[in-house]
Amino acid sequence: MAKIVVINGTPSMVSRINSVIEYAEDHLRDNGLEVDRINVVELPAEDLIHTKFESEHIVKANGLVAEADAVIVVSPVYKASYTGVLKTFLDLVPQKGLAGKIVLPLFMGGSLAHLLSIDYALKPVLSVLGARYILGGVYAVDSQAVRNDLGEVELADELKLRLSEALQELTEEIKHRALR
Numbered sequence: 646m647a648k649i650v651v652i653n654g655t656p657s658m659v660s661r662i663n664s665v666i667e668y669a670e671d672h673l674r675d676n677g678l679e680v681d682r683i684n685v686v687e688l689p690a691e692d693l694i695h696t697k698f699e700s701e702h703i704v705k706a707n708g709l710v711a712e713a714d715a716v717i718v719v720s721p722v723y724k725a726s727y728t729g730v731l732k733t734f735l736d737l738v739p740q741k742g743l744a745g746k747i748v749l750p751l752f753m754g755g756s757l758a759h760l761l762s763i764d765y766a767l768k769p770v771l772s773v774l775g776a777r778y779i780l781g782g783v784y785a786v787d788s789q790a791v792r793n794d795l796g797e798v799e800l801a802d803e804l805k806l807r808l809s810e811a812l813q814e815l816t817e818e819i820k821h822r823a824l825r
Contacts, residue, residue: 646677646678646679646704647678647682647714647715647789647819647820647823648678648679648680648712648714649673649678649679649685649713649714649715649716649717649815649819650681650683650709650710650712650713650715650716651655651669651670651680651681651682651683651685651716651717651719651738652683652710652716652717652718652719652731652734653682653684653685653686653719653723654684654685654718654719654720654721654728654730654731654734655686655719655728656730657686658661658684658686658687658731659752660721661787661790661791661792661798662720662721662751662753662785662790663798664717664790664798664799664800665751665753665785665790665808665812666680666682666717666719666751666806668677668800668808669685669717669751669771669808670682670807671811672699672724672808672809672812673812673816674781676771676812676816678816678819681709681713683706683709683710683734683779684764684791685730685731685734686730686731687735688703688706693730693733693734693737694733695712696733696736696742698737702751703737703819705738705824706737707738707739707742707823708735708748710738710742711739711742713746714733714746714747714782714819714822715747715749715771715815715818715819716743716746716747716749716750716776717747717748717749717750717815718731718747718748718749718750718767718771718774719750719751719752719805719818720751720753720767721753721754722752722754722755722759722762723750725759725760725762725766726767726784727752727762727766727767730737732770733768735770735774739774740773740774740775740776741774741775742775743771743774743775743776743778743805744774744775745775746775746776746778747778747815747818747819747822748771748776748778748779748780749780749782749783749811749812749815750763750767750771750779750780750782750783751782751783751785751786752782752784753784753785753786753787753790753797753807754784754785754786754787755786755787756786757784757786759784760764760784762784763782763784771773777793778789778818780815780818781811782811782816783804783805783807783808784813785787785807788801789801789803789804790804
């Protein structure tokens with residue numbers, strides 16, 4: 646069974662972007678894929694800030710990345726880029742840690758003004774880590790993930806459609822590689 650790891654770079658576990666992650670995980674599991682998640686904010690801050698490559702938590706997280714056929718990188722957009730929390734983890738991924746992996750970015754920002762943050766902020770770093778097959782990704786705006794009266798986050802139909810299409814492309818690429 647193909648494995649996918651989600652690297653969640655949000656600094657808050659109550660972020661609306663977690664609903665995007667849950668949607669993606671459900672979609673992938675429904676398609677018979679194994680999904681693990683790294684919530685970077687749950688890794689020890691000292692290990693991240695002091696780049697403790699040998700930390701058992703970092704070694705375990707990097708092991709999930711190493712075992713994965715595909716990686717989904719998720720982040721809210723702050724100041725025209727992905728979060729510092731995500732950057733601290735990416736700095737600990739081995740130099741060619743994404744080589745041979747399919748990568749799908751999922752970002753959420755306050756407006757369309759930072760739509761290109763995936764291309765200009767994230768993709769260069771992913772390339773340095775050896776990623777050569779980076780899918781276009783999905784950029785969502787905050788207004789497409791709204792909390793209802795019960796406190797649950799509802800994703801807009803248009804966002805669900807774009808997520809489903811990107812996840813289907815990811816699934817097809819994984820299956821195509823398995824046939825080689």
